[in-house]
Amino acid sequence: MALLISKLGGEIKPSATLRLMEEVSSLEKEYGFKIIDLTSGQPDRGPTEDVLAALFEGGKLSRYGPVQGDPELREVLSGVINKEIGVRYDPQDIAITVGAKGGLDILMRVLLEPGESMGIMTPFWVTYPESVKIAYGIPCFLLPDGGLRPNPEKLRREIEAKNIKVLLYSSPCNPSGVVYTKDELEEIAKIVKEKDIWVIADEIYNKFLFDGKKHESILSIEGMRDNAILVDGPSKRLGVPGWRLGYVAGPSEVIKALTKLQGHVNSGTSRPAQYAMRVAYTSQKAKEATDDMRQRYERNRNVFVKGLNEIDGISCIKPEGAFYAFPSIDNFFGSKYEFAGKEFAIRSSVDFRNFLLRKAQVAGVEGAPFGMDSHIRFSLATGEENIVNALNYINHAMKELHL
Amino acid sequence: MALLISKLGGEIKPSATLRLMEEVSSLEKEYGFKIIDLTSGQPDRGPTEDVLAALFEGGKLSRYGPVQGDPELREVLSGVINKEIGVRYDPQDIAITVGAKGGLDILMRVLLEPGESMGIMTPFWVTYPESVKIAYGIPCFLLPDGGLRPNPEKLRREIEAKNIKVLLYSSPCNPSGVVYTKDELEEIAKIVKEKDIWVIADEIYNKFLFDGKKHESILSIEGMRDNAILVDGPSKRLGVPGWRLGYVAGPSEVIKALTKLQGHVNSGTSRPAQYAMRVAYTSQKAKEATDDMRQRYERNRNVFVKGLNEIDGISCIKPEGAFYAFPSIDNFFGSKYEFAGKEFAIRSSVDFRNFLLRKAQVAGVEGAPFGMDSHIRFSLATGEENIVNALNYINHAMKELHL
Structure with missing residues (x-):
């Protein structure tokens, strides 16, 4: 048999x-x-020449590195987050992961007990529901209004009815291209606080905004520091999805638990790529x-x-x-x-x-x-x-x- | 709160x-x-110069690659397994993972239902029990005899008593340095067949054998093809643990399921490192x-x-x-x-x-x-x-x- x-x-x-x-x-x-x-x-x-050169340089980092990721890179990212979102996350509250995907995979297990519900804003990136299922959570789909935008009233009702523990969305949204406004984010933040749930903001497309729009993040809304978690990475903005780089920023206990799990899940992502990412985020050419x-x-x-x-x-x-x-x-x-x-x-x-x-x-x-x-x-x-x-x-x- | x-x-x-x-x-x-x-x-x-140069070359692979891993690398590994273990695994029955650790993490979820038992030969690599727990499985520790060697009689009894679904060991063993003999592996294989369970052989130290010993693998024992899964990688033999490379070879349906999950867990490991690994496994200098x-x-x-x-x-x-x-x-x-x-x-x-x-x-x-x-x-x-x-x-x- x-x-x-x-x-x-x-x-x-x-x-x-x-x-x-x-x-x-x-x-x-x-x-x-x-x-x-x-x-x-x-x-x-793909990446610019200076970033490629940094990858070669980073090849010398062939020994195990810190599970949480390269400290210098986390320092750089702390500055990037501060500049782009206007919130200060210390390097110890940031973890480098195997793509944004690798960050999400571990987050599921850090935030959900088996059988608990993740609320996913529809439409969503294909991996969200499967990632929840792989952690034995229950994906629950939250419906948008006609223009594929979030509908706060519906959201509030569904979060309650479905006993949602974590809310997950991408803005700019893959696949719809919808970008949540400051007002919409404030409405969402209000619900998150009201229900005292986690919210994961996948902002990986934040450098691709049209018509002169400015990126807004739920992390910058008052009171969100304890509830909101950022997932991002250089794959899209710097053209290196094959290098498998991402990061998560959030409350200290979340990043600590994520790092502990990462130490057994995969020890983090390839160090030469991490080294090149340091350069990529500070390169004028990039x-x-x-x-x-x-x-x-x-x-x-x-x-x-x-x-x-x-x-x-x-x-x-x-x-x-x-x-x-x-x-x-x-x-x-x-x-x-x-x-x-x-x-x-x-x-x-x-x-x-x-x-x-x-x-x-x-x-x-x-x-x-x-x-x-x-x-x-x-x-x-x-x-x-x-x-x-x-x-x-x-x-x-x-x-x-x-x- | x-x-x-x-x-x-x-x-x-x-x-x-x-x-x-x-x-x-x-x-x-x-x-x-x-x-x-x-x-x-x-x-x-660390890696030899030719392998470092290949990493740079591989930097051009900046786009998403196949989730199962670089096909040319899997072709190379198919040859390596055949040469070193004497068993032919087709490239489609091999998956490249984020270190051997990243392979184990996904295997746990492919082989175990939540609450099912993984039998771990003691002493064991620190990650095994935590990796099982992260997949909501139950780690069960199987005791060795006095010389830290496997004891088939005890093993048979414990596998039955604890309703073990998967057996996991490393040989050469981290931490003991024990290397299972052909006889011991045949005893284990007999038990595996008798109880019809999976067995995962972590052979990552197989290039570090002393006193002229030859590496023996359970995969080469008749009848093991349907039950045995190999976990290995270049981290130890080629000095690149920080590059996060590993692989799993086994029955087609296991590798297919592992690949499906990997597509949502992290999309696989960094492609420049995969490219360099191709060179590393064929380099005379390495x-x-x-x-x-x-x-x-x-x-x-x-x-x-x-x-x-x-x-x-x-x-x-x-x-x-x-x-x-x-x-x-x-x-x-x-x-x-x-x-x-x-x-x-x-x-x-x-x-x-x-x-x-x-x-x-x-x-x-x-x-x-x-x-x-x-x-x-x-x-x-x-x-x-x-x-x-x-x-x-x-x-x-x-x-x-x-x-």
Whole structure:
């Protein structure tokens, strides 16, 4: 008899975004044509030369380092947080993790008992619910209003009804591009204090804000110091998701417990990468590269979202930040199309994603794993030519849909 | 009211070895003298120049990579496993993890349901029981015979009595240096098959074998393919613990589930380090550096273990591999000494560790977190001068113990 793996090992869904990224190239082989890949949750440029050079220098840090992460790096990050959010976190209240993801994974186990509920603002990053389940917590999905914005009244009711212990959101939001306003954050903070729960703010897209908007953080709201935890990292702003760097800042006892667990979970992330991150956060070249990306992605947003909204039946809110467009596509549920001599029907976001792959040669990520099967996510972190071509191809493909 | 963290976050013990490593330097400040640090679970030399150069080259891999790890690296490791253990694991049955530790952390959750029992061979690496607890499993400690060797009869009884689902051991053993013989492994394999349980073999010290011994793996025993899982990595043999690299090889469904979870837990380890690891496992220079370390540590063992056994009341088995000496020190429980005008009594391995720190200026790790409070662990991965001096200092200090 073959031995069985755990229920968890069987039931956890693979990361839809990472899996699709790996699958696009095999789909290209299967279909025999080049696909415009708009699935990717990462910037389209890598680190600057000075940061690369620092990685090499950091290679000499080959021995075990502090589990909490490089102290000099935490010092730098303390300054970054202070400058960008306006709150002072001491280096000992910051922990370096294996990506923001690695920070979240441990946070789940530090904040939740098995069976306790994590409230996740919908739509959400695909990993949130799975990360909660891996810690044997219960993911509870909190619904937005029509514009995909947080709805404080609904939120208050749901947090109470579902006995939520921790609230989790990203702002700028992956996948919607919604950026919470100061007013919205204050409303959320009020509820957090009222119910005395934790709140995790994933602010990893905070350097990608459009229309001159300024990043606002719940950490800077009075009274939030004891309840709020920041998750962030350089993957998006500095173009190094493959280096696996992230950090968590929060109340001392949370960071202490996270560090204890990290000592047994993985000892923290690769030290050469930590060393390079020190340089990256203080490099003028890296700053300019980030600004350049931000401007290009804003232009892409302008072109792409306008184009999507001109397509009959598609509706897309204008992203205020991050680098995604997240249009609704459920008007096409029930439609059909032909491909390779067969008829296919669209009944879900996965079906719509496959339709675009087959007929438009454009890859997006279905909305279902983001909590909204009515939508699809496209990445704007690519060259303008891809954005223009993708729009054309989608437009053409839409004409082949019929009832 | 301050919000509470989870029970787990409160109760998990920090890694004794990593914590001590961080503490030795602050102890030096406290006591005002230089300490000979024999706490470290890492080799005393770093990677060779060609491997460092590969890290720089690998920096260009700044985008997300496959969650399972670099395919070329898995291809290399498939060859390494085949050559060293004599079993063929396809690259798709190998996953790259954030150190061997990061592999174990995910394996716990893939193999155990919450509340199920992991059988850990005593003495054990400090992280094993905490890693099990972090996955809400129950660590059960399986006792060795007098020579710290596995005792198959006892093992069979305990596995049944404690309803063990997974068996976990390291060979060469950290901390004892015991290396399981082919006969012992066959006995263990028989029990594993009989009870149809999983077995995890942590073979990370397999390049550190003394007296011309050859490494034997349970994976190469007939019938073990469906039950056995290998955990290994380059941290020790290639001197890169700070780079956070490890791997797991095993049955397809285990590696598939591990990869799925890893996609949400941390997306895998830093890609530049993975790239360098490809080179490290095929580099002649790196091989020579490993051989050199092995020879030096064998000489250190010869000097140190002989010296320890010449001290009245200390008894140390001769390590056959790894790079530690693990003498018993419980003969001194009840003894006293003076330091800084105060009298201290020795009642535990922690007390004995503090005694050596204060009176011999030698740092070892107390045996308690390895499952044997009667012992203390010293690392042999250091220069011969440190070994000789440490022996002298310990010898002197022992004279100051009294009843």
